[in-house]
Amino acid sequence: MAQQRANLLNNPAIRAALKQAWLDSQPGGAGGHEEGGFILQDSTGGISVMRWPKGAQNSISLPPHPNCKIGERDIVATFHTHPNTGDTYLQEPSETDKRAVRDDPDLKGEFYEGEFVISQERLYLVTPDGQVSEVGDTQKIFASG
Numbered sequence: 001m002a003q004q005r006a007n008l009l010n011n012p013a014i015r016a017a018l019k020q021a022w023l024d025s026q027p028g029g030a031g032g033h034e035e036g037g038f039i040l041q042d043s044t045g046g047i048s049v050m051r052w053p054k055g056a057q058n059s060i061s062l063p064p065h066p067n068c069k070i071g072e073r074d075i076v077a078t079f080h081t082h083p084n085t086g087d088t089y090l091q092e093p094s095e096t097d098k099r100a101v102r103d104d105p106d107l108k109g110e111f112y113e114g115e116f117v118i119s120q121e122r123l124y125l126v127t128p129d130g131q132v133s134e135v136g137d138t139q140k141i142f143a144s145g
Contacts, residue, residue, distance in 0.1 A: 025083035032083030068109025079116035091119035102130030
């Protein structure tokens with residue numbers, strides 16, 4: 001799994017999409033909103049991103065994703081932002097974030113790596129079993145290439 005995750009973040013288009021979601025979420029002390037999306041793989045191995053509808057200040061809803069697919073494309077990862085950096089907001093994945101990934105039967109596909117949570121300082125991954133790991137420094141990941 002670590003190799004797949006590394007491959008996803010080594011893809012400049014994926015890094016650009018995650019950075020754009022972060023910017024679109026209007027990060028700051030308050031007033032931001034969550035943004036998110038699916039990272040998809042087609043039958044030829046091509047990777048693409050499909051964004052979700054804009055979320056609220058501290059929540060976002062996934063569109064339907066039966067059998068861990070969007071159409072014929074496999075969902076290989078999901079992502080969402082934590083843009084509010086004020087003291088009353090969590091930057092790391094919340095218990096709700098962990099449960100949402102762990103308890104969603106439609107996020108148990110063969111190729112699903114987990115959900116990236118993008119915060120100002122750190123990029124996290126919530127694995128399909130609800131465990132959290134730090135992937136790295138957000139700005140360094142966005143700038144790598």
